[in-house]
Amino acid sequence: MNAPIDKKALKLLAQYNSISQAYAGLKRPLEPYEQRWIDLRGVTTDEEFEYLKEHGLAFDPVDMKHDEAVQKCFEYVKQCKKSQVTDLFLSSFTSERLDCRSGFAPFAMMQTMPDHGFATSSAPDFCAICSAASVYTGMDVTDWNVNRYKHGSIWLLKVPYVIQFHLAQHVLLAQQKPTAEDFRIFNAILDTLRTADAKTKPKDLHKYLKKIEGFKATNDQCRVLVEALGIAGILETEEHKGYLTHFTNPGLAPSKSHSSDWAYPVDFWTGADGVNQKALEFWFGAYPEIQL
Numbered sequence: 341m342n343a344p345i346d347k348k349a350l351k352l353l354a355q356y357n358s359i360s361q362a363y364a365g366l367k368r369p370l371e372p373y374e375q376r377w378i379d380l381r382g383v384t385t386d387e388e389f390e391y392l393k394e395h396g397l398a399f400d401p402v403d404m405k406h407d408e409a410v411q412k413c414f415e416y417v418k419q420c421k422k423s424q425v426t427d428l429f430l431s432s433f434t435s436e437r438l439d440c441r442s443g444f445a446p447f448a449m450m451q452t453m454p455d456h457g458f459a460t461s462s463a464p465d466f467c468a469i470c471s472a473a474s475v476y477t478g479m480d481v482t483d484w485n486v487n488r489y490k491h492g493s494i495w496l497l498k499v500p501y502v503i504q505f506h507l508a509q510h511v512l513l514a515q516q517k518p519t520a521e522d523f524r525i526f527n528a529i530l531d532t533l534r535t536a537d538a539k540t541k542p543k544d545l546h547k548y549l550k551k552i553e554g555f556k557a558t559n560d561q562c563r564v565l566v567e568a569l570g571i572a573g574i575l576e577t578e579e580h581k582g583y584l585t586h587f588t589n590p591g592l593a594p595s596k597s598h599s600s601d602w603a604y605p606v607d608f609w610t611g612a613d614g615v616n617q618k619a620l621e622f623w624f625g626a627y628p629e630i631q632l
């Protein structure tokens with residue numbers, strides 16, 4: 341079991357905003373829009389940041405190179421066992437430990453990520469294979485930790501710098517077995533996805549999924565869960581596949597429309613696509629409690 345996290349630290353982490361911190365650290369008078377951002381979202385003080393660090397939730401900014409990030413992704417993924425990743429993912433439904441859910445999508449992306457060195461592309465300084473920059477200076481990994489604890493998965497950026505951080509944190513978690521209640525909730529989620537009307541879009545799912553008894557999720561938490569199921573290939577389409585079988589450069593992945601910022605490939609999913617049975621069996625076939 342994973343020990344409970346200090347409540348004050350969790351609250352402070354949830355309030356942490358990377359952009360506010362960057363503006364607050366500028367050594368010049370702020371532009372009005374910068375000040376407005378800070379006024380709206382607040383700034384984590386040095387004292388609060390230290391408190392977060394003491395609880396292992398915040399980290400000083402780090403510099404990293406592309407090849408090192410890819411290497412770390414492979415190093416950490418070797419330390420993860422699929423059964424542990426899925427155990428923790430499932431146990432998150434009742435443990436209210438969203439960080440336990442967070443390892444699933446990055447682990448799924450590693451199923452097909454090519455082991456590669458920085459590949460030059462037409463976009464200067466962005467890798468042709470994974471869209472990561474050749475060097476990341478002052479990487480604010482605390483921001484990614486907010487996504488782990490507050491949302492339960494990777495957020496917009498899905499490059500090796502982010503993946504290696506999520507996996508590094510994931511391997512620190514203790515094993516945790518799902519309970520009967522976790523299985524009931526996940527089965528109900530699958531049932532909702534299977535029986536969704538053909539025209540249902542990912543953004544419609546929250547209103548159905550939140551009806552499941554015991555499934556507490558904000559719109560954002562529901563969204564990243566649905567996106568994670570897409571990344572894992574469970575919610576994919578004939579043409580747009582998840583990372584279980586196909587690696588798609590996350591920076592170049594197509595979008596269904598200009599206004600859509602849902603992750604690939606669930607962006608293209610509708611109820612008509614249903615649940616991909618093969619991917620479901622790959623990830624959860626070892627659990628007799630899960631209705632495949």
Ligand SMILES: [Zn+2]
Pocket residue numbers: 406456457458459467468469470471472
């Ligand atoms: Zn790359």
